[in-house]
Amino acid sequence: MRNLGYTIKYAIQRILLMLLTLLIITLICFVLIRMLPLKELPIGDPHTDVILAQREAFGYNKPYLVQFGIFLKNIFTRFDWGISDQLYFGQNVADIFLSKLPATMLVNVYSIVLSIPFGIILGIVAALKKNSWIDHTISTLTMVIISVPSFVYAFLIQYFLCFKLGWFPLLMKDGTDYFTWPMFRSMLPAVMSLSFGVIAGFTRVTRAELTEVLTNDFMLLARTKGLTKMQATVRHALKNCMVVILPSILSEFIGIMSGSLIIEKIFSVPGVGGLYLNSINALDYNMFLLLTVFYTVIGLLAGVVFDISYGFIDPRIRMGSKK
């Protein structure tokens, strides 16, 4: 119980620290982005007046710190991130972002869900058959697959499965019907391209962890008690492995939400990655700022969740303790 209390205290500490880091990063990026020269707005467009009024309200002519204060206040009171002045002329940046989020998240959630069983099973097989040809094959493949970046798989999948064999459409379907079969089918190439690396990552973690646990004395004890190898592995070894595997799944899950820009570009997934690229090309600074904060949050959160979940899953580990 004392341990749980300690873990919660540690978690709160970490989260507060993360928020502080986030605030500093946001401030730096905010100032750097506001320092960039603004693009001319088209004269005579009805939206131009709205945007100019909006800029006035956002304090564009005031000192940067005042601007930052207004920026934070707008976010916290109305979740107002400003208006897109180039890309989606006159529309609310946050609305556009939220409309793009589902596509990215779905592709990534599918790819994680697909990867977990494959990765863990391959890892278990490799660990149980340690130093046999099966283990060597799996380990070498894992090594190779991790080294090759995901967009190379995207090329292969797009060329062979989509173009040559015609199993899937070349690009992801447009529209918002995310839970229909044609949509799912058109997402699959992107999902698969992302999965290769994730599967290999899970395999590697599982294998490394399980081989270590299997050599522990309590495994020998379990066998001497009369448990079969299967029982001992599932009940004792796997449980212990999960201490490492679960946090890595969790952090992967959050980390992958930011998506892969390249995969999104190749399969033209109507998601956040494409929005980011477009916002840079069009110099739509409000959009760019929002996405910067988004990517930062994802990155920080993945690290924090990884650390905290360790403490919750395994009470023996006292994160951040002095000794």
Added chain:
Amino acid sequence: MMETGKSEYSSQNTNGANQVYEHIPAEKFAFAQMDTEIRDTKLQTKSRGYFADAMIRFKKNKSSVVAAWIIGLLVVFAVLAPVISPYNIKKDKDVVYRNFAPYIESVAKLNIGIFDGAQTYSSANDLNLQKYRGIAQETGMDPLLEITGTEVTYVMERGQMVAKNFYKVKVNSYYRIGVVNQNVSYDTFNKIQQFQDETGIQVLYPVVEQKDIYVKMSESEAKSVAVDANIWYQCSDVKGTPILDKDGNFKPAYCTDIKKAGPQDQVAYHSLRIAGDDGSYVYSLAKSGSVSVRVCYYNYYQFQQWLADGEYNPPMYIFGTNELGQDLFCAIGIGARFSLLFALLVSAINLTIGAVYGAIQGYYGGAVDMILDRIADVLSGVPFIVVATLFQLHLAQKVGPVVSFLFAFVLTGWIGMAALTRKQFYRFKGQEHILAARTLGASDRRLMFKHIFPNALGTIITSCAMVIPSVISSETNLTYLGIVNLSSFTGTSIGVLMEQGQRAMTTAPHAMFFPAIFFSLLMISFNLFGNGLRDAFNPTMRGAEG
């Protein structure tokens, strides 16, 4: 733990000795064994250093040795490819040979199915085949390599079922271009003739006019038909169905009206004539101030080279061309050169900054460590892609894309190295040899870089081998996405090549595969090599991942 070394040192000073020295004077020291006999025997075996030991362990790891050789080969490729290739990616951008398959004339002539510029068309019809035959007969270069499949479909045409043949054909894409129409100045026209006379290569072919091709139409009707430079024979319809004589041969439709050729004092034709020409065929059509000619592009290509630098060769694209008409072989070499040099530079800078930063953090510990750690934390929290973008937006105009790109890598790249060095310093700074050196009055800097740092070197070298591929990978990612554009500096990069290849995937898969294969090979072998190094330098870490 981290304060151990210091506290022991100070407690000894204050409690143990009568007098506290800042530095112990030299005369206080005396040799322990000046006169006694040393009974140790000399080691019989040859002593082996840390690095020699690591080298032996590394050599035992077969896959890493292979990886090291592959890296060597790829580096040699990057250095030599742009030298070997007769092309320069900035200068030589062919306007016709774009996204063309690998081709080397001498190998193609062997007819063994490689380097033959082959492109597959899945639904060529009879007319296409006739056209290929026409090109083959006129230029002597048969584009048709192989018919790999035939399919007969029946379609309703004017109330009747008509059989239509569709062929799956493999075509030499370089020969397929055949003859193209080109407007050239009088001067160039004469230069081409000079080239023909010197080399015996036929570039110019007799011109044709539509009215001679479409003999069944009125002159005005024929004029409105779109020009296809490869049709030099009489046709019965606008689709280009040839009118054949009783032996099945084409009927030439070459122009014989010398008045059409242009001012004779400027463009008199006195060079090679094609077979079957009795001297009446006309080789140019007058345009205002220039002439329109039909050139065999394969030979015209050689003429252009001859014009530029006196030498001429048939097209030789070992990896084919990309969508800009650049030689991929050369372009991959140029891109790889930049990637490797850039990665080395970035690693060197990050290694230095990170090592110094981490050393200070680890050595002093306490408040210094905490403050520096916070700074590193904040910096590492900014996603790299955002850093790269911001640097491009702010600095690229002022200092150029490469320098601003370098800054982006340096800004956050050293953090990993610093964390690693810090950890190693915590590990070693409490050890006895450090205490001994400190007692002897070694300065902080000397302790850090002479006594602690060498112990951490193995780990640091290993991580350096891991940093290089990750830098190359990030660089490729960003150039692929177009966030960073280095083309003005290097001409191209692996990422750009893959992006271009991906766009042309359906028609020219080679343009995507060659850069992708090169890149994957580089990544795999660097990672294998890095793993081997890690196992060699830290044998206790073997098998552990990280």
